[in-house]
Amino acid sequence: MAGKSDTPLVVKGKRIDGRKANELRKMTAEVGIIPQADGSARFTMGETVAIAGVYGPKEVLPKHQTKDDRALIRVYYSMLPFSTTDRCRPGPSRRSKEISKVMIDALEAAVITEKYPATAIEIHVQILNANAGTRTAAINAASLALANAGIEMRDLVCAVAAGKADDTVLLDLFQPEDNFGQADLPIAVMPNRNEITLVQMDGDLSSKEFDESMKLVMDSAMEIYEVQKNALIGKKENKK
């Protein structure tokens, strides 16, 4: 979000990578990639790759954190050292703790936690390659992994970011647009119920631009849902 790009980011309605303003990056998804986990998934959005593993429902440790009426959801988000262009220091950081926290909020709304009282559901998400939109890819992967673990959910969670670069509202920002853009707005939705579970904003948007970004995300959520659905059912035609 700092500085200006040397080259224009949007030319005649087309972006650097040839997409239109309302176009998503190419997505692929796969479930059951970690044999030891109860559920696992890989989700890629363009060059961003996230893998998620779900362990549980299991006993809550330490015991005093137990919620007697519902399950406790724990998310561990981390970026692997080789995922970014500069080496990323391994281990928990301020950023990863924040993203883990917002991911808990985004996923807790979908999981029917009352069905698993006094248990913990642990979700570990690793970013193998970061190219903007890691938290949205992480949420998509985590919701797939939860479904793969057989945990009851109201709906799958689909997340994608909208934003502004070169005074144009764009969907699914990638690295240059994220670095030199004016705003970034990651949103997670439950597409079948039309409910929003996460909204964050970095940068400035006018209220009109905000509505426009929101509409872009809501319209594309079903596209992500289809990719997730095909992965769970086992169809290999994960185009776009």
Next chain:
Amino acid sequence: MNKMVKKLHVKDNDIVVPGQLLAEGMSYIPSGKAIRDGESITSTVVGKISNKGHVVKVVPIFEKYAPKQGDKIIGKVVSMNNYGWTLDIGVPVKCELDLREGSQSFIETGKMSQFFAVGDLVFVEIIGNRNGTFKVSAKDRLYRKLPSGHLINVDSGLIPRIIGKQGSMINTLKDESGCNVVIGQNGYVYVHCDNTENVFKVQEAIKLIESNTKSSGLTEKVKKMLGGKK
């Protein structure tokens, strides 16, 4: 109220995912892992549809074992006190074997570990649930301590396949390998044999069953596999 909506969006044996709309209208009844959300019925898991009349049922594909009364399971003793034993049954619930349910004979003070010691495997039946703690019994002659052997962890949904129709598969496993095989419904399979090689044969046979759940004539395949190596 406006006109009654009544529409079924799925067919029998369809595979559905969480959040998918299954049916609309109050005349349909959700069953299994389907829930009602206002007028519509949605699925909560990845599962198969089984539709009979007005009942829309979702049978989950990815499932963890859920204990219920009457299940015959294998547990591992993790601790004991003056009143009984605590068992680990592979799922995050408390499971207790009371002293009076431990054996038909009288258990003298200080001789509890002669019946079941910490670390022993026990074949037991779930007799009830009290405030979230599952009570099990080993009183019947069927239930007993399992002497040292191998414990194989399988998906609990596969247990019916490992047992087979009228126990055809389990009998094949026992007869062809010469091992003693005990199956717990919680997904623990106990194998005991004097010859360790035979244990590995059973392990491989179970792997074969795991990877070929849908194919027919599986018993013959297993028979061939176990018999071929004898």
